[in-house]
Amino acid sequence: xxxxxxxxxxxxxxxxxxxxxxxxxxxxxxxxxxxxxxxxxxxxxxxxxxxxxxxxxxxxxxxxxxxxxxxxxxxxxxxxxxxxxxxxxxxxxxxxxxxxxxxxxxxxxxxxxxxxxxxxxxxxxxxxxxxxxxxxxxxxxxxxxxxxxxxxxxxxxxxxxxxxxxxxxxxxxxxxxxxxxxxxxxxxxxxxxxxxxxxxxxxxxxxxxxxxxxxxxxxxxxxxxxxxxxxxxxxxxxxxxxxxxxxxxxxxxxxxxxxxxxxxxxxxxxxxxxx
Amino acid sequence: xxxxxxxxxxxxxxxxxxxxxxxxxxxxxxxxxxxxxxxxxxxxxxxxxxxxxxxxxxxxxxxxxxxxxxxxxxxxxxxxxxxxxxxxxxxxxxxxxxxxxxxxxxxxxxxxxxxxxxxxxxxxxxxxxxxxxxxxxxxxxxxxxxxxxxxxxxxxxxxxxxxxxxxxxxxxxxxxxxxxxxxxxxxxxxxxxxxxxxxxxxxxxxxxxxxxxxxxxxxxxxxx
Numbered sequence: 001x002x003x004x005x006x007x008x009x010x011x012x013x014x015x016x017x018x019x020x021x022x023x024x025x026x027x028x029x030x031x032x033x034x035x036x037x038x039x040x041x042x043x044x045x046x047x048x049x050x051x052x053x054x055x056x057x058x059x060x061x062x063x064x065x066x067x068x069x070x071x072x073x074x075x076x077x078x079x080x081x082x083x084x085x086x087x088x089x090x091x092x093x094x095x096x097x098x099x100x101x102x103x104x105x106x107x108x109x110x111x112x113x114x115x116x117x118x119x120x121x122x123x124x125x126x127x128x129x130x131x132x133x134x135x136x137x138x139x140x141x142x143x144x145x146x147x148x149x150x151x152x153x154x155x156x157x158x159x160x161x162x163x164x165x166x167x168x169x170x171x172x173x174x175x176x177x178x179x180x181x182x183x184x185x186x187x188x189x190x191x192x193x194x195x196x197x198x199x200x201x202x203x204x205x206x207x208x209x210x211x212x213x214x215x216x217x218x219x220x221x222x223x224x225x226x227x228x229x230x231x232x233x234x235x236x237x238x239x240x241x242x243x244x245x246x247x248x249x250x251x252x253x254x255x256x257x258x259x260x261x262x263x264x265x266x267x268x269x270x271x272x273x274x275x
Numbered sequence: 276x277x278x279x280x281x282x283x284x285x286x287x288x289x290x291x292x293x294x295x296x297x298x299x300x301x302x303x304x305x306x307x308x309x310x311x312x313x314x315x316x317x318x319x320x321x322x323x324x325x326x327x328x329x330x331x332x333x334x335x336x337x338x339x340x341x342x343x344x345x346x347x348x349x350x351x352x353x354x355x356x357x358x359x360x361x362x363x364x365x366x367x368x369x370x371x372x373x374x375x376x377x378x379x380x381x382x383x384x385x386x387x388x389x390x391x392x393x394x395x396x397x398x399x400x401x402x403x404x405x406x407x408x409x410x411x412x413x414x415x416x417x418x419x420x421x422x423x424x425x426x427x428x429x430x431x432x433x434x435x436x437x438x439x440x441x442x443x444x445x446x447x448x449x450x451x452x453x454x455x456x457x458x459x460x461x462x463x464x465x466x467x468x469x470x471x472x473x474x475x476x477x478x479x480x481x482x483x484x485x486x487x488x489x490x491x492x493x494x495x496x497x498x499x
Contacts, residue, residue, distance in 0.1 A: 215279065234343065234346075235280075235344060254344070255344060258340075259343045
């Protein structure tokens with residue numbers, strides 16, 4: 001093969017062609033970023049991120065490791081404050097939540113996060129749900145009980161744990177623990193749920209249950225999910241954003257990303273023909 | 276567990292059945308218009324063929340999307356593949372209905388032969404019934420029904436071969452009939468092709484349920 005025949009995506013890596021979806025004005029936007037840049041020290045990890053997320057939809061962020069997708073997700077509810085400098089605006093309900101004086105803890109009640117590895121507290125299943133509520137001064141037992149049932153039902157875990165609410169959360173399987181963590185997040189009645197590879201540490205059946213739960217949850221919440229599993233992104237999300245080397249190269253409806261993406265790098269990535 | 280795939284597949288299946296209904300109605304009307312020498316109806320059928328083609332494109336697009344998004348395997352894959360293959364067959368049946376309509380218009384003012392037209396009418400009606408039946412088998416997921424269609428084309432082949440023979444013999448006697456009789460042969464060909472397509476659908480139906488690709492129409496002999 002001559003050098004000229006070796007035409008693949010890396011030849012135009014320097015300035016790859018970008019395609020960013022313009023969310024139509026009639027769509028209701030839950031959260032949006034404007035000119036977002038994230039620096040780890042001097043290193044620019046994410047540049048030029050302008051994304052709007054439609055309310056009550058699931059948006060997947062896909063891309064290789066180091067592409068900036070998790071950095072982006074964590075910046076959305078200020079998880080990166082201690083480790084990175086996040087520039088630009090993050091608009092939520094008309095408020096720039098990237099502004100330094102924002103009450104981050106209050107903001108996180110509205111924008112919850114679920115991590116890759118299930119991290120239930122070493123407490124009972126019930127207390128995992130009620131802990132944060134109690135921290136916020138809620139003591140009414142009837143209300144707390146109601147929230148325990150409501151959250152566990154929404155996370156599709158209630159039927160499996162309703163008879164053992166006082167058992168340790170650490171006794172749950174990985175998939176159950178992850179659904180408990182989701183229940184814990186939604187007990188705070190957030191608007192937006194951020195999930196960082198929530199199913200990647202789970203077996204296929206547990207993973208399918210999480211996906212099913214997310215499809216149910218999107219009736220009430222806006223969901224943004226980082227996933228390495230492209231089939232998962234394809235199956236459950238309404239929109240998909242493709243991150244590459246710290247930039248968003250393509251953002252569109254999922255069915256378009258997976259049938260006729262516009263950017264060659266996206267085609268290579270979703271084809272599994274990357275690098 | 277509820278899957279998005281199942282919901283979308285159910286929608287796709289409904290679209291396919293609706294298209295099937297439309298195509299079978301069109302074929303019946305087209306045969307009838309030919310017998311009635313109803314050029315106006317024939318023109319309507321020609322104009323409406325686009326609607327069938329658009330349905331085919333929409334269904335194909337949806338199947339491509341579902342394959343890309345859900346990467347179906349085993350029974351899911353077969354359901355999708357069956358619709359993808361059968362929808363093209365349906366569209367071709369629609370094309371044959373349109374072609375018969377074109378012949379109906381083309382025959383304007385020509386001399387006719389009543390007994391040949393009667394034979395075409397009988398054969399056309401028989402094939403239109405086959406289309407209806409195979410779609411019923413599809414709707415009811417009736418494999419035995421689909422398998423029972425094996426060999427049914429033979430009768431159609433026989434009939435259309437007869438039509439050809441009849442047409443040739445009248446042409447030999449009367450040159451004025453050549454234009455009309457040529458169209459009889461052509462229409463008989465469309466009817467024969469349609470019957471072949473019916474067995475194709477039956478074969479895909481069997482594939483969907485069993486995973487086996489079978490041949491219900493060995494295609495032994497046909498002049499058309």
